[in-house]
Amino acid sequence: GQNIDQPTEMTATEGAIVQINCTYQTSGFNGLFWYQQHAGEAPTFLSYNVLDGLEEKGRFSSFLSRSKGYSYLLLKELQMKDSASYLCASMDSNYQLIWGAGTKLIIKP
């Protein structure tokens, strides 16, 4: 079957580090995406992993373990503007995305 799980909500402090986990079960797995979505706006692309390992892009990093069906998004030096929902999505062999419910990240001063 197809399934994606991620926490519903997380809270972190400005300047700190937060890790958002995602587990997936996807037939014909073709990559794992992370998107950021601010309230009332469309999702914007953050990262794409198809091979095992860590991809670093500025303050954001994404990790994938295909054998474990596991990914995480790591956000460093948190800023208030990072308050948003973070959506994990896996792509299947038909290039369709299976979306998680999203993790609402709340940043406190």
Next chain:
Amino acid sequence: SAVISQKPSRDICQRGTSLTIQCQVDSQVTMMFWYRQQPGQSLTLIATANQGSEATYESGFVIDKFPISRPNLTFSTLTVSNMSPEDSSIYLCSVIDLARGDYNEQFFGPGTRLTVL
């Protein structure tokens, strides 16, 4: 990256009427999708828009309710027919350009916020 525009950006409609949403991409893209996102929820795929043929609908969505057109590689429309308040949602167009190679980023349009009274 692909730039996507949607019209209208928002609308308030009466029950029983229909609304057509347009999606325009600034370049030819391989795949176009229509999503719905209800308040506080994640994205739900409605259908894949196929050029020159009928769209491929996901479970729970039918052509009579959500007719889709895709006359070329840069344009698609989604119609929400015989609307009810349960159709109030954000409707998002998204695209993937497989010609870019193995980097299968999916781009999203700005969305159409629909309220049905």
